[in-house]
Amino acid sequence: MAAAAPLVTDPSLQSVLAAADLARTQSLAILDLLDAHHAADSDPDPTSQQLALSVQQRKLETHLAQLRGLNRRAVLGVRSTKQETGEARQEIDALHLQLQNLYYEQRHLRGEITGCEEYDHIYTNLPLTSTEEFLVAHPEHADSDEHDLTIARIQDEHAARQQLEEQRQVLQKRKEALLKETNAKKEDLGKLDAEMEKWIAGESNVRKIFDAKEKKARDAEERANS
Incomplete structure (x- = not known):
């Protein structure tokens, strides 16, 4: 054991x-x-003990x-x-x-x-150009990984949107200029209409005077012939 x-x-x-x-x-x-x-009755040599x-x-x-x-x-x-x-x-x-x-x-x-x-990243909802179309237009990114390729596509979309924004601003300025020109022409036409109305009203008064004189002359002629 x-x-x-x-x-x-x-x-x-x-x-x-x-x-x-x-x-x-x-x-x-x-x-x-x-x-x-203590067990011994007597000790023969107590000193030694x-x-x-x-x-x-x-x-x-x-x-x-x-x-x-x-x-x-x-x-x-x-x-x-x-x-x-x-x-x-x-x-x-x-x-x-x-x-x-x-x-x-x-x-x-x-x-x-x-x-x-x-x-839900916002870039996933962007109408980006497809990878195939982007690589056709930008073959220098053919060897880029998915991350760098996505960044390049986003930057391309950003550049395209900036260009469109510049075109929109140019067109907006042209629109404002055309509206201004149109308003000016409308104002000129309004003034011309007013002048025409005055002229037409004046011509009507002159015609009435001429008509009255012609009638008076006809009446005088008729009295003379009778």
Whole structure:
């Protein structure tokens, strides 16, 4: 049957246990010596027995002194170990917090990436020239990748729209000039119409005067002939 593994494996603690075991053994030896002394009716040599007891006590004191020193050293070691453990725990907690922050940042960045990938970019709704037609007109982009090719198509569409906007502005200015000219002509025609109406009204009055004079002359002629 295999021996059970020791509960204490630290060398410093094992030395404390070993010193304690020696002190215990020495204490038991002193007790046995005292029991033997009390069991005897008479001691033929009490001095030698007292000397033997004194020797055993000095050995016990040596073991106890060694045990106290080892115990003090073990206590200091435990304190040092606790301090190191606390510092290591703080470091682990800080690392754990950093790991959580990195996890949250990673999740946030993944959400941003997903949002960018699913975003309905406006260029997808632009009536861009097809890739085939664009490459026919711009063969210098034949070796461009999809990203650079899309940018080139957008820039081409932008340039075309700028040109159309310039043409629209030129036509708008021409339209405004024509409207201005047309309005001026309408105003001139309105003035001419007014003058014509005045002239027509004046001619009608003159004709009435002439008609009256002719009638008066005819009437005078008719009276003279009668």
